[in-house]
Amino acid sequence: MKPQSKIEETPDITVHPLQETELAAADTIMRLAFGTFIGLPDPMAFMGDAAYVRTRWLANPQNAFTAEVAGEVVGSNFATNWGSVGFFGPLTVRPDFWDRGVAKRLMEPIMDLFEKWQTTHAGLFTFPHSTKHVGLYRRFGFWPRFLTALMSRQVEPLKSSAQWTRFSEVPANEQDAILSMCREVTDAIYEGLDVAHEIRAVAAQNLGDTILLWDDGRLVAFAVCHVGPGTEAGSGVCYVKFGAVRPGTAAEEHFNRLIDACEEMASTRQVARLVAGVNTARHEAYRQMLARGFRTDIQGVVMSRPNEAGYNRPGLYLIDDWR
Numbered sequence: 001m002k003p004q005s006k007i008e009e010t011p012d013i014t015v016h017p018l019q020e021t022e023l024a025a026a027d028t029i030m031r032l033a034f035g036t037f038i039g040l041p042d043p044m045a046f047m048g049d050a051a052y053v054r055t056r057w058l059a060n061p062q063n064a065f066t067a068e069v070a071g072e073v074v075g076s077n078f079a080t081n082w083g084s085v086g087f088f089g090p091l092t093v094r095p096d097f098w099d100r101g102v103a104k105r106l107m108e109p110i111m112d113l114f115e116k117w118q119t120t121h122a123g124l125f126t127f128p129h130s131t132k133h134v135g136l137y138r139r140f141g142f143w144p145r146f147l148t149a150l151m152s153r154q155v156e157p158l159k160s161s162a163q164w165t166r167f168s169e170v171p172a173n174e175q176d177a178i179l180s181m182c183r184e185v186t187d188a189i190y191e192g193l194d195v196a197h198e199i200r201a202v203a204a205q206n207l208g209d210t211i212l213l214w215d216d217g218r219l220v221a222f223a224v225c226h227v228g229p230g231t232e233a234g235s236g237v238c239y240v241k242f243g244a245v246r247p248g249t250a251a252e253e254h255f256n257r258l259i260d261a262c263e264e265m266a267s268t269r270q271v272a273r274l275v276a277g278v279n280t281a282r283h284e285a286y287r288q289m290l291a292r293g294f295r296t297d298i299q300g301v302v303m304s305r306p307n308e309a310g311y312n313r314p315g316l317y318l319i320d321d322w323r
Contacts, residue, residue, distance in 0.1 A: 084192025
């Protein structure tokens with residue numbers, strides 16, 4: 001996880017697709033690396049019972065990579081394809097191999113994937129105070145831009161007036177049509193943006209559900225949510241991994257309704273906290289979440305390639321973070 005310097009590069013680093021038999025080692029390294037970097041008394045307590053490694057590998061095994069030295073797993077990295085948008089992470093390296101060239105090697109297959117996918121806008125989420133992290137990724141053409149705030153609020157039992165349904169309720173023969181509607185929403189935000197992969201992964205792995213918000217029979221917003229242990233949320237949490245509102249004069253109203261729907265679903269699942277990320281460049285969405293009682297728990301900086309806004313710009317009501 002901690003980027004390497006030029007001090008001591010380890011020879012014989014082998015990078016290859018992450019195998020199922022290596023998931024436990026990769027998960028341990030991810031927790032140990034982040035927990036060590038942020039200074040937890042018990043680094044292995046990082047993320048509790050939330051999970052990134054297995055869920056992301058199951059969603060797309062071909063987009064996950066591991067680094068080995070002398071037959072031992074020493075790091076891993078994951079790429080995510082959202083159509084014209086791609087991001088990577090978590091990139092983590094075993095602490096005793098920090099500053100030895102492992103992170104650089106784990107970036108190479110990711111950059112190859114972005115080229116293969118013809119990714120228009122690529123990015124990552126990293127620590128804003130770490131000059132090493134920012135310096136490493138800058139060498140691959142990524143530039144720091146606005147902060148992303150990871151925010152949360154307590155869930156209050158409620159029944160919203162929002163007209164919403166769940167993807168899990170959609171008959172199998174109608175799911176492709178719903179995914180097409182979701183693509184229509186995201187394409188209106190940024191050409192080619194497509195998170196159907198996330199919706200399918202949540203459904204296939206039973207990680208939570210996707211909220212579908214309607215207005216007179218038209219899909220105006222949706223939110224992909226992880227809920228509970230073994231997901232990216234963890235116990236007692238509903239985590240909005242991605243939420244998008246169709247642009248237009250009613251976008252602010254629909255954004256409020258979408259948050260209401262997320263909170264209502266969280267309440268029905270009996271979790272205590274609703275967690276969501278928003279890039280501060282999307283000023284109206286960030287301001288609205290503050291007004292709704294969300295408070296920032298941690299924040300990171302988004303780095304983008306090329307050095308352009310992508311969909312992180314004012315006027316867009318969108319929830320996400322590129323962790």
